[in-house]
Structures are given as structure tokens and as C-alpha cells.
Amino acid sequence: MSAAPTTGATTWQPTDKWLLGIVLAVINFWLFAQTLLNVIPGIRGQLGVEETLANLAVSITSLFSGIFIVVAGGLADRLGRAKILYLGIWLSIAGSLLIALTPENLGGLTSAMLLGGRVVQGLSAACIMPASMALVKTYYEGKDRQRALSYWSIGSWGGSGFCALFGGLMATSFLGWRSIFWISIVLSMLALFLLKGTPESKAEQDPAAERRFDFTGLIFFILMLVSINVYISQGPNIGWLSLGGIALVAIFVVTGLLFLQIEVHSRNPFVNLKLFSNGTFTGATLSNFLLNGAAGTLIVSLGLVQVAAGMSSLQSGLLTLGYLVAILATIRVGEKLLQRFGPKKPMLWGSMITGLGILMCSMTFLYTDQYIVLSVIGFTLFGIGLGFYATPSTDAALSNVPDSEVGSASGIYKMASSLGNAIGVAISAALYVAGQAMDPALIQSWGLFIGRQDNVALRFGGAIGLLFNVLMVVIAIASIIVTVPSEKKKDSEKTQHDEVAPPPIGN
Structure with a gap:
């Protein structure tokens, strides 16, 4: 059953409407803010900004989210998780408004509003993610919490799966790309309405402890x-x-x-490194960083087909439709796998399927039609893998830390998401560009790239950028194997502890 925190003389319990408000708050970053991964190539010329600034606008949101997410998690523990959640939603509204109102071809003003809006969106995500996760852990228990985390994951992983398609659809429609951020504002207001009346939740603090930041x-x-x-x-x-x-x-x-x-x-x-003494938390956080880093697959693969095959942002976004359907369909499957096998096996299975999907997207040496088919299958496997992984990983991270540290732990876990995304995208894009400097004659001499030969350097760069993402998934698999204990071993350790430990006093 869900927990029933007491506030004053009344007992409050979370409802499905409240959980929907949490999902809407979370999705504002992963769905709307992340659309620039696919939209920025088409709007850069319209806004009149240089390519380097446009690329910075893509990564700066995740970077600022990752930098400040632990700060926000700690503040949520001390000042109140509901307060920090509301602050994050208002920052999301402000950031979306700045981007929606960004003028065209006004030099410094255009750059300032675009980058400023992206920074504010990053700060918004830094507030929303740890505070919302901490509230879910506070107000739900057992299977109810696993179910709530599944819906939370739909907002994050599902939002990231839909962002490329949604962004491309809006950018090519009569509504235009700015409609993305107007819709984000409307859903943020709806989230505030659904979350109204959330009782405050704070971590227990030792009054005698020094709390200097x-x-x-x-x-x-x-x-x-x-x-x-x-x-x-x-x-x-x-x-x-x-x-x-x-x-x-x-x-x-x-x-x-x-x-x-x-x-x-x-x-x-600032970062409580003692949390990493717990192997399960370490494995969940490290693998989360690496799998989020695989978001570089999107910017390379979708950018490649737009340049090499002449696809529009909408057409390239359609390649990820299977990713969206798969991740939404399998997140609850991951929850059931967690309940049956514990976290380690579904985390491993999910990572392996994800790696296979990215590997299929890396086959840029084929004909365009063949590559498109493999990309659709690859993105679908990508989604299935992340769906299996999402809830077990999140539950493993939160269930293995003390209640007094859940805000900070949530912040570190989601810091791994944001920094993994930012660094993975940056490295993948850099390798994509660097690979294009290879001598085309040398690439042709290998006889590997079939079809058109005038773009072999471009396709080679794409392969290098994508294979880097495969490498990150392989490292994620290794980290899970080494750090996350199996359920059998975990149960054995618990039995030994119960045999030698004195009976607990109170709670």
C-alpha cells in the first residue's frame, strides 16, 4: 500500500491525478527540452546563429541540469521537496517562454535568449527530477512505489523516446517549432494544478549538525x-x-x-561519496550515466540521415517511432521483471538489448534503404532495452539508501542521467565530425562502404560516433555485473546479518 503521511490532523494519500502531475513535471524536460536534438539543424539558419552556438544550445541544458541537480536534491531534503518541485516547474515555464520568444537574426539578443532559456530549462530539470523522485519514495511503498516509478520512467525515458518525433512533427507543421515550448508551458501549468496541496516532505535533520553548504x-x-x-x-x-x-x-x-x-x-x-560504498547504488548510477550517454545515438543517426539521405526532421524522427512504442510498452514489463528477478537481471538484459539496437544503427556502410530498415529495428530494440532497464535501475538506486539521504541520492542518480546525456552527446558529435576528416580514398580502399561513394567520409564519421555509444553500453554491462549483487547473494547476506545482529529497537 502507499504510505499515508500525516499533515496536521488530516491524512493524505497520493492519487493517480497527483501521479499524473508528477509525470507531466518530469516530461517537460525529457520531451520538450530535448527536442532540440532533432530540431536544431532546421532552425539554426532561421534564427541566424552559428553552428557552434547551436551545438552548445543542445548540450548546455543537460550540463546545467547535471551540475546543479545534487544541489537541488540536497535543498529538497532540507527546505522541502514540494517547494523545490514547484520551483522547478516555474523555472520550466520561464525557460520555455524565453525560447519561444527568441527573436530571429538579432545577434547577441538572439543568442542570449536562446542560451538563457536553455540554461533555465537545465536548472528546472535539476529541481524537478530529485524532488519528484524523493516524493514518490516518501508517499509510496512496496509494489505501489514500483508502479509509481514505472510511470515516472514513462515521463523520463518515454519523453526522451518521443522527443525526436514530436519535435520533427511540430517543426514541420503549420504551428512551427515555437509551438513545442508553448505546449510545454501549458502542461507545466496543468502539472501545478494537479500537484496543488501536496504535503511538504523533508529529511530528518540533526539540529546539532553543521549544515554549511x-x-x-x-x-x-x-x-x-x-x-x-x-x-x-x-x-x-x-x-x-x-x-x-x-x-x-x-x-x-x-x-x-x-x-x-x-x-x-x-x-x-556537495556530493556524498559515501553513498557509493553501496554496490547496488553504484551500479545503478554508473550504468544510468552510461546508458543516458547513449543518447548520442540520436544526434548522430538522425543527423546522418538528414544530411546523407536528405530526410527532413519529421522523416528522421519517424525512424524512432519503434523506440517510443517499445519503451512505453516495456517499462511496466521491467517493473514485473524487477518483482520476479530483482534488479540485476533485468538491468543486464535491458543493457544487452540496448547495445544490440545501437550496433544495428551503426551499420552506416550499407545502402540507404537497408540502413533505414536496420535503424527502425535498432531504435525499437533500443527502446525495449531501456524499458527493461528503467524501473529496476531506479528502484535499485532509491531502495538501497537511508531515507535521510534519498534527496541527495536521487540528485546523484539523476545527475548521472543529465551528465551522461550531455557528455555522451558531446563526444558522439565530436567523433562524428572528427571521423569526417578521414581521407575518403583510404575509406574506399577498404571496400566496406557500398552504394554512394561521395559521402563515405560522412558515413564513416557516423559509424565512429555510433560505435562509441556501443562501447558505453558494454562498459555499463560490466559495471552491473561487478557491482550489483544477485538476489540469491543478497538474500544470503541478509540471512547472515539477521543471525548475528541484535533485534532492532522500535522502527
Whole structure:
């Protein structure tokens, strides 16, 4: 049964309408904000912005979400999860409004409003994701919580599956691409209405504990991530081994080491590294980072067919229709697999199916018609795999941390989602561009790429960018095998603990 928190003299229980409000809040990032992955090539010329700025606009939202999501999770624990959730929804409205009103060909003003809106959307996601996950854990228990997390996953994974198709549909319709963000505003208002009256939830705090915020850790964390993101995304322009490129890598390494040193010795760390002493949480979070990094598959594969095959954003988005249907159809299957087998097996099965799907999308050496068929099948397998993986991974991450740390743990878990997305997209796009510099004559000499030969460098770059995503899935599988215990082993450890541990006092 769902939990029944008490507020004042009344007992409150979550309803399906309330859960719908949570899903709508979550979907505003994964569905609407992520549409730029497919839409940006078509609107860049209309807005009059350079390609480098357009690419930055794609990745900056996930980057800011990843940077600040742990901060927001900690604030949710201390100030109130409902408060931070409402703040995130209002920020979503503000960010969407800035993008919807972005003027065309006005230079600095256009760039400022586009990037500003994307930054605000990232901050919105940073607030919404950990706060909503913490509220779900607080107000649901057992199978009800697993069901609620499945619907939460429909908002995140399902939204990411629909974003390419939805963005392409809106951008090519008479409504235009700006309608994407107007619709986002309307659904945000509906979410606020459905969530009205949510009782506040906070983590229990020790009044004697020092609660100074770790600003030093946050600063080094920002410097670390921004430096590596700029290096990855701008490497082809500034030069991978140029003085500027080497300086960015040096900043990343130094600030990363300082960040780890500070977090290990801080009483109130920005990122609670002690949570990673739990193998299940570590495996769920690391594999979540890597599988979200596989979002680079979308930007490379869809961008490739738009350039090489002359498809529109809508036509390329249709290739992902099977992804959408599959992920929506299998998320509840993943929930049932979790209940029967525990988290490890469905996480592994899902990752393997996802890897196979991406591998099929990597076969850019074929004829266009053949590649399109394989892409449709590949994206469908991609969706099935993520559907199997989503709920078991989320439940594994949240069920293995203390209640007092659930906001921070949710923040770290979803930080992995956002940073994986940002870094995966940036690396995949960079490899896609770098691969195109290969000598076409050398590629042709291999005799591997059939069909048109005037675009072999483009197709080779696509293959390199996509195979990188396969590699990330392989590493995710390895991380699950090593860190997540099997149910049998877990039950054995629990039995041994019960035999030697004294009976608990109270709750």
C-alpha cells in the first residue's frame, strides 16, 4: 500500500491525478527540452546563429541540469521537496517562454535568449527530477512505489523516446517549432494544478549538525565539467592537442582531483561519496550515466540521415517511432521483471538489448534503404532495452539508501542521467565530425562502404560516433555485473546479518 503521511490532523494519500502531475513535471524536460536534438539543424539558419552556438544550445541544458541537480536534491531534503518541485516547474515555464520568444537574426539578443532559456530549462530539470523522485519514495511503498516509478520512467525515458518525433512533427507543421515550448508551458501549468496541496516532505535533520553548504566543492565541480565539455564540443575547432586544448584538459584534471580531495574530507560534501560504498547504488548510477550517454545515438543517426539521405526532421524522427512504442510498452514489463528477478537481471538484459539496437544503427556502410530498415529495428530494440532497464535501475538506486539521504541520492542518480546525456552527446558529435576528416580514398580502399561513394567520409564519421555509444553500453554491462549483487547473494547476506545482529529497537 502507499504510505499515508500525516499533515496536521488530516491524512493524505497520493492519487493517480497527483501521479499524473508528477509525470507531466518530469516530461517537460525529457520531451520538450530535448527536442532540440532533432530540431536544431532546421532552425539554426532561421534564427541566424552559428553552428557552434547551436551545438552548445543542445548540450548546455543537460550540463546545467547535471551540475546543479545534487544541489537541488540536497535543498529538497532540507527546505522541502514540494517547494523545490514547484520551483522547478516555474523555472520550466520561464525557460520555455524565453525560447519561444527568441527573436530571429538579432545577434547577441538572439543568442542570449536562446542560451538563457536553455540554461533555465537545465536548472528546472535539476529541481524537478530529485524532488519528484524523493516524493514518490516518501508517499509510496512496496509494489505501489514500483508502479509509481514505472510511470515516472514513462515521463523520463518515454519523453526522451518521443522527443525526436514530436519535435520533427511540430517543426514541420503549420504551428512551427515555437509551438513545442508553448505546449510545454501549458502542461507545466496543468502539472501545478494537479500537484496543488501536496504535503511538504523533508529529511530528518540533526539540529546539532553543521549544515554549511560546500560552495568550494561546487565551484571545482563546475570548473571540472565545463572545461571537459568545452574541450569535447569545441575540440575540432580549437585543436585537440593545441595549447588551448591541453590547458582545458589540465584544468579538468586539476579541478577533478581537488574536488575529490574536498569531498572526501568535507563534513557536508556537495556530493556524498559515501553513498557509493553501496554496490547496488553504484551500479545503478554508473550504468544510468552510461546508458543516458547513449543518447548520442540520436544526434548522430538522425543527423546522418538528414544530411546523407536528405530526410527532413519529421522523416528522421519517424525512424524512432519503434523506440517510443517499445519503451512505453516495456517499462511496466521491467517493473514485473524487477518483482520476479530483482534488479540485476533485468538491468543486464535491458543493457544487452540496448547495445544490440545501437550496433544495428551503426551499420552506416550499407545502402540507404537497408540502413533505414536496420535503424527502425535498432531504435525499437533500443527502446525495449531501456524499458527493461528503467524501473529496476531506479528502484535499485532509491531502495538501497537511508531515507535521510534519498534527496541527495536521487540528485546523484539523476545527475548521472543529465551528465551522461550531455557528455555522451558531446563526444558522439565530436567523433562524428572528427571521423569526417578521414581521407575518403583510404575509406574506399577498404571496400566496406557500398552504394554512394561521395559521402563515405560522412558515413564513416557516423559509424565512429555510433560505435562509441556501443562501447558505453558494454562498459555499463560490466559495471552491473561487478557491482550489483544477485538476489540469491543478497538474500544470503541478509540471512547472515539477521543471525548475528541484535533485534532492532522500535522502527
